[in-house]
Amino acid sequence: MRNSEHRITPDQLRSRWWFDNPEHPGTTALCIERYMNYGITLEELTSGRPIIGICQSGSDLTPCNRHHIELVKRVKEGIRAAGGVPFEFPLHPIHENARRPTAALDRNLAYLGLVEVLHGYPLDGVVLTTGCDKTTPASLMAAATVNIPAIVLSGGPMLNGWHGNERVGSGTVVWEMRKRLAAGDIDYAEFLSRITDSAPSVGHCNTMGTASTMNSMAEALGMSLPGSAMIPAPYKERAMVAYDTGTRIVDMVWEDLRPSDILTRNAFENAICVCSAIGGSSNAPIHINAIARHTGVALTNDDWQSVGHDIPLLANIMPAGAYLGEEFYRAGGVPAILHELLAAGRLHGESLTVNGRTLAANILGRETRDPEVIRRYDNPLVDRAGFLNLKGNLFDSALMKTSVISAGFRQRFLSDPDDPNAFEGPVAVFDGSEDYHARIDDPRLDIGDRTILVMRGAGPIGHPGGAEVVNMQPPEALIRRGIEALPCIGDGRQSGTSGSPSILNASPEAAAGGGLSLLEDGDRLRVDLDRGEVMLLVDDAELVARRGRLEQQGGYRYPAHQTPWQEIQRTLVEPLDQGMTLKGATEYQDVARQSPPR
Numbered sequence: 001m002r003n004s005e006h007r008i009t010p011d012q013l014r015s016r017w018w019f020d021n022p023e024h025p026g027t028t029a030l031c032i033e034r035y036m037n038y039g040i041t042l043e044e045l046t047s048g049r050p051i052i053g054i055c056q057s058g059s060d061l062t063p064c065n066r067h068h069i070e071l072v073k074r075v076k077e078g079i080r081a082a083g084g085v086p087f088e089f090p091l092h093p094i095h096e097n098a099r100r101p102t103a104a105l106d107r108n109l110a111y112l113g114l115v116e117v118l119h120g121y122p123l124d125g126v127v128l129t130t131g132c133d134k135t136t137p138a139s140l141m142a143a144a145t146v147n148i149p150a151i152v153l154s155g156g157p158m159l160n161g162w163h164g165n166e167r168v169g170s171g172t173v174v175w176e177m178r179k180r181l182a183a184g185d186i187d188y189a190e191f192l193s194r195i196t197d198s199a200p201s202v203g204h205c206n207t208m209g210t211a212s213t214m215n216s217m218a219e220a221l222g223m224s225l226p227g228s229a230m231i232p233a234p235y236k237e238r239a240m241v242a243y244d245t246g247t248r249i250v251d252m253v254w255e256d257l258r259p260s261d262i263l264t265r266n267a268f269e270n271a272i273c274v275c276s277a278i279g280g281s282s283n284a285p286i287h288i289n290a291i292a293r294h295t296g297v298a299l300t301n302d303d304w305q306s307v308g309h310d311i312p313l314l315a316n317i318m319p320a321g322a323y324l325g326e327e328f329y330r331a332g333g334v335p336a337i338l339h340e341l342l343a344a345g346r347l348h349g350e351s352l353t354v355n356g357r358t359l360a361a362n363i364l365g366r367e368t369r370d371p372e373v374i375r376r377y378d379n380p381l382v383d384r385a386g387f388l389n390l391k392g393n394l395f396d397s398a399l400m401k402t403s404v405i406s407a408g409f410r411q412r413f414l415s416d417p418d419d420p421n422a423f424e425g426p427v428a429v430f431d432g433s434e435d436y437h438a439r440i441d442d443p444r445l446d447i448g449d450r451t452i453l454v455m456r457g458a459g460p461i462g463h464p465g466g467a468e469v470v471n472m473q474p475p476e477a478l479i480r481r482g483i484e485a486l487p488c489i490g491d492g493r494q495s496g497t498s499g500s501p502s503i504l505n506a507s508p509e510a511a512a513g514g515g516l517s518l519l520e521d522g523d524r525l526r527v528d529l530d531r532g533e534v535m536l537l538v539d540d541a542e543l544v545a546r547r548g549r550l551e552q553q554g555g556y557r558y559p560a561h562q563t564p565w566q567e568i569q570r571t572l573v574e575p576l577d578q579g580m581t582l583k584g585a586t587e588y589q590d591v592a593r594q595s596p597p598r
């Protein structure tokens with residue numbers, strides 16, 4: 001356990017190398033004169049105050065985080081009130097809905113950029129402003145690598161979306177309404193109106209998509225102030241916690257409280273439990289495994305199953321539940337989830353958090369204020385609601401989010417009395433989403449109500465960054481017959497706002513020679529959830545022959561690189577089950593301490 005009495009002195013501040021370094025008077029002077037030229041005083045730079053970076057993730061290109069431009073004014077006031085000097089700088093923009101080919105391509109790019117900034121500039125600590133999906137993992141991965149005192153300030157979810165008296169959740173409504181549009185129940189104008197209604201204010205998605213999940217994970221990990229993750233973006237408490245975050249980071253610098261003190265194996269296990277209990281995004285294991293690897297903690301998808309699968313679903317929020325961010329916050333937010341899990345003996349309560357106290361101390365008395373929205377542990381929405389880590393002869397790892405297996409899906413595919421947790425069927429195979437859209441309604445594919453839809457070429461190499469396309473909707477003809485979902489399997493990802501129980505993130509991906517590259521239309525697959533297996537029912541000799549033919553053709557084909565970064569990322573990226581990190585990058589740890597600037 002860390003000694004909380006430990007404090008550093010002003011001459012131990014990292015920024016002194018730049019602003020008070022008698023061995024390099026020229027460098028020091030140059031640094032001082034240029035930072036003074038916009039009004040920072042000599043006293044601020046040279047009197048031993050902590051210099052605090054504020055990594056600004058909001059911009060016109062990243063609308064989900066844009067109100068951080070306002071919020072950081074309160075962060076700066078907090079930093080100054082506590083005796084620090086704030087320096088704001090930008091994060092590479094990451095916006096989920098607009099970035100092509102996918103926002104996930106930029107997680108590692110933003111990570112690399114932030115590592116260089118935190119390492120190479122005169123910063124003693126940093127406030128990480130987060131929100132839209134990948135801004136949170138990119139920032140935490142960089143803070144883990146550099147290991148200077150760091151605290152997360154999320155932007156918070158949007159207000160609830162309403163269409164008449166119906167709650168409409170951002171992202172989730174799109175998946176639902178696409179089916180209604182395909183079935184002919186609504187027209188395009190109605191489709192558009194519901195979707196725009198789902199996003200009524202500043203903030204990130206108001207559902208438990210990847211943004212809400214990752215910011216809840218940051219709080220569960222101990223990296224943001226207790227109760228802060230899910231304060232809706234426009235609420236006054238959001239600006240208040242921005243101020244508190246500013247004051248706290250200055251103290252964290254004096255206490256030398258670093259990410260490595262907080263991001264322990266136990267903290268990651270806590271995050272896994274919370275992810276199950278909130279019905280969190282299937283992108284969370286990718287990002288959390290990445291943060292763990294950058295911290296030097298071994299974490300795999302087996303841990304997600306062994307630690308998290310039997311945790312029940314407590315949060316009644318879309319896509320797994322019925323409500324949205326405002327009700328979740330009013331019911332007690334992440335502290336109420338932690339409270340239930342701790343009382344049930346499912347958390348490591350002694351884990352340290354950014355406020356210097358333990359997780360258990362932070363949540364004393366923070367029980368659920370609305371047991372309909374945040375359920376009691378013994379009255380959950382779903383038992384055993386975490387991820388299953390499936391394996392077999394097609395891949396080494398693929399995840400299934402069990403909290404979203406609907407009663408209808410269970411009844412159609414998992415209700416054979418002799419074999420209640422297994423199903424078998426022929427596959428229809430698609431190579432990327434363009435191929436899917438071109439062929440899904442082609443009657444020659446003969447897709448029936450037992451067909452398993454397979455998406456490949458959608459992993460981090462096949463579709464640079466990995467595409468969120470595995471949750472495929474059945475052909476329109478089937479939807480019109482009332483079959484709204486078929487089992488889906490793929491080497492890509494799916495949006496955290498989707499309620500589809502797909503088997504996804506399959507690793508290794510087809511483009512890296514994974515077994516999915518050998519599949520052909522009409523092959524039969526057997527999925528057995530009790531055994532944790534997905535098996536292709538084709539004999540080995542045939543698979544060897546198929547692999548031989550594929551290799552003769554030069555391997556699985558994917559589209560050409562469009563930019564230098566796409567090529568670099570494809571060359572270096574590791575599989576989704578390992579966190580989609582860059583080869584070699586996870587070997588750099590504690591960078592600020594081990595390599596003083598030269």
Ligand code: FES
Pocket residue numbers: 064095096097131132133170171203204205209211
């Ligand atoms: Fe940005 Fe959902 S699209 S948070």
Ligand code: MG
Pocket residue numbers: 096133210468494495496
């Ligand atoms: Mg997404």
